[in-house]
Amino acid sequence: MQQRLDDFTPTGRTKVKRAPDRGHYDRETVYEILDAGLMCHVGYVIDGHPYVTPTAYWRMGNRVYWHGSSASKMLRHLKTGPRVCFTVALMDGLVLARSAFHTSVNYRSVMAFGTAEPVAEEAEKLARLEAMMERIVPGRWPDLRPVTKQELKATTVVSLKLEEVAAKVRRGPPIDDAEDMDLDVWAGVVPLGYAFAGPEDDPQLKTGVTKPENLSKIRIG
Amino acid sequence: MQQRLDDFTPTGRTKVKRAPDRGHYDRETVYEILDAGLMCHVGYVIDGHPYVTPTAYWRMGNRVYWHGSSASKMLRHLKTGPRVCFTVALMDGLVLARSAFHTSVNYRSVMAFGTAEPVAEEAEKLARLEAMMERIVPGRWPDLRPVTKQELKATTVVSLKLEEVAAKVRRGPPIDDAEDMDLDVWAGVVPLGYAFAGPEDDPQLKTGVTKPENLSKIRIG
Numbered sequence: 001m002q003q004r005l006d007d008f009t010p011t012g013r014t015k016v017k018r019a020p021d022r023g024h025y026d027r028e029t030v031y032e033i034l035d036a037g038l039m040c041h042v043g044y045v046i047d048g049h050p051y052v053t054p055t056a057y058w059r060m061g062n063r064v065y066w067h068g069s070s071a072s073k074m075l076r077h078l079k080t081g082p083r084v085c086f087t088v089a090l091m092d093g094l095v096l097a098r099s100a101f102h103t104s105v106n107y108r109s110v111m112a113f114g115t116a117e118p119v120a121e122e123a124e125k126l127a128r129l130e131a132m133m134e135r136i137v138p139g140r141w142p143d144l145r146p147v148t149k150q151e152l153k154a155t156t157v158v159s160l161k162l163e164e165v166a167a168k169v170r171r172g173p174p175i176d177d178a179e180d181m182d183l184d185v186w187a188g189v190v191p192l193g194y195a196f197a198g199p200e201d202d203p204q205l206k207t208g209v210t211k212p213e214n215l216s217k218i219r220i221g
Numbered sequence: 222m223q224q225r226l227d228d229f230t231p232t233g234r235t236k237v238k239r240a241p242d243r244g245h246y247d248r249e250t251v252y253e254i255l256d257a258g259l260m261c262h263v264g265y266v267i268d269g270h271p272y273v274t275p276t277a278y279w280r281m282g283n284r285v286y287w288h289g290s291s292a293s294k295m296l297r298h299l300k301t302g303p304r305v306c307f308t309v310a311l312m313d314g315l316v317l318a319r320s321a322f323h324t325s326v327n328y329r330s331v332m333a334f335g336t337a338e339p340v341a342e343e344a345e346k347l348a349r350l351e352a353m354m355e356r357i358v359p360g361r362w363p364d365l366r367p368v369t370k371q372e373l374k375a376t377t378v379v380s381l382k383l384e385e386v387a388a389k390v391r392r393g394p395p396i397d398d399a400e401d402m403d404l405d406v407w408a409g410v411v412p413l414g415y416a417f418a419g420p421e422d423d424p425q426l427k428t429g430v431t432k433p434e435n436l437s438k439i440r441i442g
Contacts, residue, residue: 013270018292039312039326041262043273049234052264052273054310054330071239089275091260091415094357094439100350100365101372103357105260109275129321136315136324144321145401151322173423180366186430187423190439194312195416202394202408209407218315218411 013113014166024167027062033108033167034059036090038136038220040066043085044116046077057088058135064112065119065128067157075156078116086112086160090221094190097174098183106170106189113164119157128157139214194221234334235387245388248283254329254388255280255309259357259441261287264306265337267298278309279356285333286340286349288378296377299337307333307381311442315411318395319404327391327410334385340378349378360435415442 005027008014016023024030040057043050053074057066064086068075078084093106119125126147133141174187199215226248229235237244245251261278264271274295278287285307289296299305314327340346347368354362395408420436 013272017294018290039310039328041264041273041275041308041310043262043264043271043306045266045269045271048266048269049304049334050264050266050271050306051234052262052306052308052332054262054308054328056326069239073238083270085264085271085273087262087273087275089260089262091441096358096361096420098366099372100354100362100368101376103354103365105277107260107275111273113270133321133324137317140317141321143406144324145319145404145406147321151320155322173421173425176423181425182427183366184427184430185364185366186433186436187426188432189421189423190436191418191421192415192441193418194413197412197414199317200394200410200412202397202410204394204397204402205408206403206405209405211409212407215411220312220413 008165037088063159065159070156079118098176098180098185116158138217229386258309284380291377300339319397319401319406337379359438
């Protein structure tokens, strides 16, 4: 029998207070949202000033990872192990109410607080990069030219353990005031999501190389 | 003759250093990206800790605005006029190179630093909310039930003047190493963007009310 993972414990930072029904603290919900997104926004503080950097991320177990050039300002800072706020937000629809006040957006979001930790060990770093590729295009990793020692050195991978975490989700139609329901105003939801256009060959693609089937396995949102 | 607006002046925080060709400091590029996006991520610092809150925003002239409940933790904090980092990022495609190292994402992003300022005056606040609605669904504002005094009071609108700002853009195919070009690996771009599904009527929509034509004017991304 599979054991159900414990929920995250809400803290002063993560507890959703104003619309408490939108707050979720179970791992299933948090992991589902994290596995649907591809881009996070990482917040950190340098000399008292806030920075927010958008970057690709992926999840493995109870950690999220992101990476980049070892020369990146963000990653050089994060290697020192500072506090971060890791946020993922997916817009799912425009919620058009009968008043501006109740107009809203449907979304799924996750906010996680903690300390960024660099992945120091080479083999672990390589395994994490393989997981990244698996997230982007399942099955693509074995087709690629192998990562070199120099590339591995030039790449910084950091992770954040998921401990102080909450998801916040808004779904469904607008919630209008009772006295507005009889107005002749259209109300409803305009669903919104990521869509892919057909893959475009690199103009320098080697003659005879065709699109791999795994491109159809890409999922975002 | 229309005067060309001055470029933004890069600072230590906004100058794009590692891939300088991706950095843009002209208002046309910055405004175009800001006008394409709908969701920003606002970074701020409370008690030395970073927070990143996703929220809808809109641009008017040389300012960006966002809003929410006056009871929101973020907005109560921002009313005190702290430093913020305002980031917008749009993913435009997956850049699939012949190596993991050169695998990338096409994107358009804007990062702006400054001090959040609340919109205090009622008439101005109302005009800003009208601009927000115009951004979401052009032409919808006059159809809505007018904003009440209580709603205006319960809503906080803040703005950020665009001064310390840069855009960062990656476009085009993968840039592989010369020695990898002959590999039998497919490389190219999988374009990615927001798509709308057909609007869904509110289940409680008044009989006889039809979808307005302006729903076709919604543009995001």
